[in-house]
Amino acid sequence: MTVQGIVEALGVDVAVEGDLLRTVTSGYTCDLLSEVIAKAVPGSAWATIQTHVNIIAVAAMVGISIVIVCEGRTCESDAIEHAVKERLTILYSKDSAFVVSGKLYALGLR
Amino acid sequence: MKLSEVLEITGATCVAGERLDSVEVTHAFASDLMSDVLAMSGPGTLLITGLTTPQIIRTAQMLDLPAILVVRGKVVPQDVVDLARATGIVVLATRDIMYVTSGKLYARGLSG
């Protein structure tokens, strides 16, 4: 599945449109940055409520393909700037991380 | 959804609490930030978290949450188990990550 496919399937606000052709192979839901660095696998779709600029650095380090910011939260402006530079797609969902995970899982992302 | 079903769906084990078929959860909420849980959750919610500090029990206690499902294969420390027992909060633990656990429960109809 590609980032494009996730964007279309979830149908939520696109905060940053990055590289839509990146492959998404699995999902990861977590709000602790150290855990994401340690456990998330490259190519993940990452669901979180963190909005800090650090999430972009972590995503880049791990090789996250797309970030879904949950609960109707919005990123700080410096996070957006960094995401644009990294060509990292960021979505804003009004759903909780549990529901976003449920929807991604239902798409077949394991 | 009964906690006994949660156990079966997620392959979790029970760390604290008993009579899981008599405890019902109506929603689930997945988060590692306790203030987020405090802001967004209410009674009857199953808390899914990767933390194992005493604060997960305190948070559940303040909100009248019946149960916590600890993910990512974390071992729940004895003092946390003791606190859970003292406050009557059920604690389950699974090796699955938060994403998979949420996905499985959502697929079986537990709402957010």
Next chain:
Amino acid sequence: MSLEQSAEALRYLGLFSNFDASSVMSTAVYALHPEDRVAAARTLMREKSISGVPIVDADFRLVGLISVSKIIEALADGRLADSVDSVHDSLETMLACFQRFKFGRFPVIEEDGKLIGMIADTDVLSAIVRSFYSVYVHDQRRMMTIGSFSALSEKFENSADFVYDIRCEGLENAGEGSAGLKAFLQSKGFSESIIRRASVCAYEAEINVCIHAGGRGSLRAIARNGEIIVRVEDEGPGIENIDLAMKEGWSTATDAIREKGFGAGMGLPNIRRFSDHLVIISGKGKPTKVEMIFLADKD
């Protein structure tokens, strides 16, 4: 904006719609009898720092009000030994004056004329402050706008119904005080939802003491007449910028704290979200006092 337009806007916005005189007035009222001397009125006003004293008859029915200006007149005429009855404004005069002048304080009477309270400008200010989510920095700004007026409840000066000393190393036993408070409120028979709101806010405030103030502080509560007042105090180092601290997502917590699931900048915003009234007094290098009020009728 004219006074009429302002009143219309407030009605439209639904602000202060639940305000009536009884919720604003102070009920500890000093009053004089018509037979009392003018000198007694002068002493009372000086000692209690008030600018007017209501005159009531034996049944506590309001018959008039003696103001500072009347006392000055009496002083000039050498009539301090006269009864206040001879110098005070009659009720009719008073009512007429209220419509024309800006008086500092107003008596509140029941339909039968019985005096039940007084409303001073500070009472009104206090009520307005309480009705908003009010946040104060204990600095020059506060002194300039509200002087010595205290936004904190005076009820804690004498006693509290629940007291817990916060003594925390790290985050380990953080929440013990709030758990105790919750059990106490349950024993008092409050509804589940108000208890939940008060417990969550107390917990966030307790966590803040553990994260930011070395785990040393106090958690106290007064729970009476369907109202819960919770005050959490510490000994500093204080909040340098309260406006920023109230912003969701802003925090000075360390990464170690963040990895424990706190310090995400949601504590004070949560407290604001779940309390009916909130006052925070702090400043750089100062103690922090957080007072939260929970009203039962909101549930």
